Amino acid sequence: MREITYAQALAEALDEEMARNPTVFVLGEDVGPYGGVYKATAGLYKKYGDLRVLDTPISESAIVGTALGAAIAGMRPIPEIMFSDLLALAMDQIANQVAKARYMSGGNVKVPLVIRTNIGARGSMAAQHSQSVHAWFLNVPGIKIVLPSSPYEAKGLLKTCIRDDDPVLFLEHKLLYPQSGPVPEHEYTIPLGQARIVREGADVTLIAFSLMVQKAEAAARRLAEDGIEAEVIDPRSLTPLDFETIARSVSKTGRAVVVDEGCLTGGITAEIAARISSECFNWLDAPVARVGALDAPVPFSPPLEKAMIPDEYRIVAATKSVL
Secondary structure (H helix, E strand, O other), X not given: OOEEEHHHHHHXXXXXXXXXXXXXXXXXXXXXXXXXXXXXXXXHHHHHOOOOEEEOOOOHHHHHHHHHXXXXXXXXXXXXXXXXXXXXXXXXXXXXXHXXXXXXXXXXXOOOOEEEEEEOOOOXXXXXXXXXXXXXXXXXXXXXXXXXXXXXHHHHHHHHHHHOOOOEEEEEEHHHOOOEEEOOOOOOOOOOOOOEEEEOOOOEEEEEOOOHXXXXXXXXXXXXXXXXXXXXXXXXXXXXXXXXXXXXXXXXXXXXXXXXXXXXXXXXXXXXXXXXXXXXXXXXXXXXXXXXXXXXXXXXXXHHHHHHOOOHHHHHHHXXXXX
């Protein structure tokens, strides 16, 4: 199977869906001739023109608000927010309008839009461009949250999200854009709410999102050297969450470690750990462990940034603590 980068997989998904459906269009800062800050819209402007690939002013609220109006009017917009940190500038549009319009209209209004943005520390981008903010939206019913972990996942999940009639927050990790992986040339989609078992194991369950899936895989390989077989699960989407697959794994292993790059306090690791503790209590042989970023702004200093973000060694330590 051919290999392409994560960014190329995203651009390919956008291209295929724009060709398939004339109501699909892209808008955002530098998405046009420049091809996006991480080149995830490369080539689209030349092929589809400025009516379907719109460069916008630097106003996140205007970008999301425009997309909302277009979605209600029957289009399928894909607004790109250059950094997820800047979602705060469009929070009223997202939390009070995009996520609620279908509910408040009794289902008469659909909002089929996909907000693409990126998360994670990339290397000295500091406190305002390095956050993983997806936990903010756990308290916003009505919006789906998707975190693809590889080029294959990125293409298949994005195509599914574009075809969905509900709004989706599609979160890409900055460090994944240049990474290559196998992606089929034929048409395929990946359903939301269906987790992927990345590695099978019988001793402990590792649940990880986005780039942390790779960190969990690396930790599982290190644990295997000590005779510990870890099962690694990539839920793919946070909302909807395939908790059935997680529960089935925990019932087998009796132990769980939840890993995410977001802050530990109030993060998604807390929510998933709480559900495991509540719904899988009879199967647990140890408390659920959590691995996340330290509760601090992301520092500019490379050594401090590295110390703050979860890595395979912290995952290994957390896993051994529940064993």
